[in-house]
């Protein structure tokens with residue numbers, strides 16, 4: 225049919241794509257010599273700046289008529305321009321190695337998404353500007369940017385799998401972790417991290433863990449691997465619940481996965497204002513023990529700076545030091561379980577300045593630098609961690625009682 229994607233062709237192409245890959249490229253086996261570890265390989269392509277989400281009241285795209293100044297949609301290119309420039313010109317820049325991203329091929333998208341859904345997006349792009357779901361705009365340039373975000377993340381994962389580097393960061397937009405196999409959601413069209421996880425599995429990694437610290441529930445990634453015991457998805461998020469038809473999942477502790485995947489989706493909904501010490505406690509009490517038990521071959525850190533103290537879209541109150549500590553903890557897990565290899569995938573983070581600073585801090589932690597390179601430019605509120613600790617302790621009790629692989633942890 226004219227204008228439609230022939231899905232049989234896609235299936236064939238995907239099979240060819242998979243068969244053309246080396247069957248076992250587990251990093252520790254593939255690398256002829258260990259690449260330098262204290263470096264982050266950043267994957268980026270400027271085509272992602274062409275995704276224009278427009279102006280309006282917050283993310284609505286609406287002009288109410290009584291405001292003289294309409295702000296940009298929170299997911300705008302400025303935020304990523306600052307993330308780019310802080311890594312290029314900030315004090316961490318000597319530890320960064322730059323790599324050019326690339327667009328994904330349509331068959332590659334079927335690593336995670338259904339052909340019908342990809343068809344819908346291709347047609348939506350052809351039809352012109354459209355709100356795909358609440359707050360999620362596919363305008364001129366958006367689809368090309370989405371393909372680049374997906375392809376760039378795949379390139380970053382392949383770089384690790386081929387033994388060319390140990391720590392890669394995919395600096396991408398539009399974000400991806402709300403995109404489900406057949407549903408766009410929350411500014412996301414294609415699940416960049418999910419595609420990379422499936423690539424790792426198809427390339428010989430037996431088990432992959434996803435640690436998602438974006439302030440919102442990584443429902444898309446969870447949904448993609450909900451029936452798999454090969455992928456442990458862990459999401460620490462604000463307790464925001466469902467937000468409409470594109471996001472029916474609640475992100476609650478009892479959404480544990482199904483069938484073989486039961487117990488392999490761990491949701492950690494945290495109270496507003498959890499802060500640095502609360503996140504550190506959740507990592508230490510819930511995330512680290514689960515990963516130690518799971519014993520992954522590959523780690524994917526899904527990072528959103530919208531968990532920061534000044535984000536318009538979140539209330540979790542992490543500061544630069546909180547991100548730095550999470551970076552350190554994930555590095556330590558990678559050193560123990562995946563030969564130091566892990567992929568970091570950019571998601572949300574909407575304060576144009578502070579998101580860049582928090583990214584810098586997270587990568588300082590990832591690099592295990594002994595002293596901070598950059599001080600926190602914004603004063604913040606004192607923390608009250610009592611409620612967060614209570615909630616985290618009760619989640620721990622629930623998981624120990626309910627999740628088979630965590631019994632006795």
Ligand SMILES: [Zn+2]
Nearest residue numbers: 438439440572
């Ligand atoms: Zn988010």
